Amino acid sequence: MAAFDEQSDALREAALAAGPEATVPTCPEWTVERLVRHVAAVQAWVLACIADPHGSDARGERPPKVWDEIVPWWDGTRAELRRAFDAGPDTPAQIRFPFYEANLGSWARRQAHEVAIHRVDAELAGGRDATTFDTAFAADGVDEALSMIIHRRTADWSAVEASGTVLVHAEDARRLWSLTLTPGQPPALTGPAAPDVTLSGGADAVYKRLWRRPADVSITGEVTLLDPLETP
Structure with missing residues (x-):
């Protein structure tokens, strides 16, 4: 609250x-x-x-x-x-x-x-720098985005053809999320697996990147696999 x-x-x-x-x-x-x-x-x-x-x-x-x-x-x-x-x-x-x-x-x-x-x-x-969110709050935002919000992106995943594994790493929060992408299905949180793409950075930056706001993050691998994870 x-x-x-x-x-x-x-x-x-x-x-x-x-x-x-x-x-x-x-x-x-x-x-x-x-x-x-x-x-x-x-x-x-x-x-x-x-x-x-x-x-x-x-x-x-x-x-x-x-x-x-x-x-x-x-x-x-x-x-x-x-x-x-x-x-x-x-x-x-x-x-x-x-x-x-x-x-x-x-x-x-x-x-x-x-x-x-x-x-x-x-x-x-207003021409100001965006605030830097508290690590715990930002990490919670990452978790909400990946476990809940992305499922609002579309009601019909049948046209989404992405396939692979995505690793999201909020470094300062020491938290990892691994998601499996299967054609025609919504992303699924899974156990650790070798990633095809990794999105990493501070929790604040990862949080903002998932919401398509300016952020300084590191992305290695097949960047297009992040598209299904964008928030609506």
């Missing part, structure tokens, strides 16, 4: 510093205003999912379209979401993504990383 608070506050500060008309280089055709509206809409949708834990088609409120109204509306929405998280991680909540447990713990984790990556976007839009 603390990570959600920290990243949300940092995103808000970066967005206000950049200004609503600033372009977002990591999200083509977006301005900071569009970025904030997106985050606010997502969090309103999450609130709707929490309010209807056993439903299947939650629909959140839509944020205002005027910048001076968007920010206070978002402030209220994220404050309400934070209060909802206080019910505890095991509290049931509707979640429509595969591989996630349907509870508040899953949403708190997902939203912490959602706002963290968009924090990077807002910082870059």
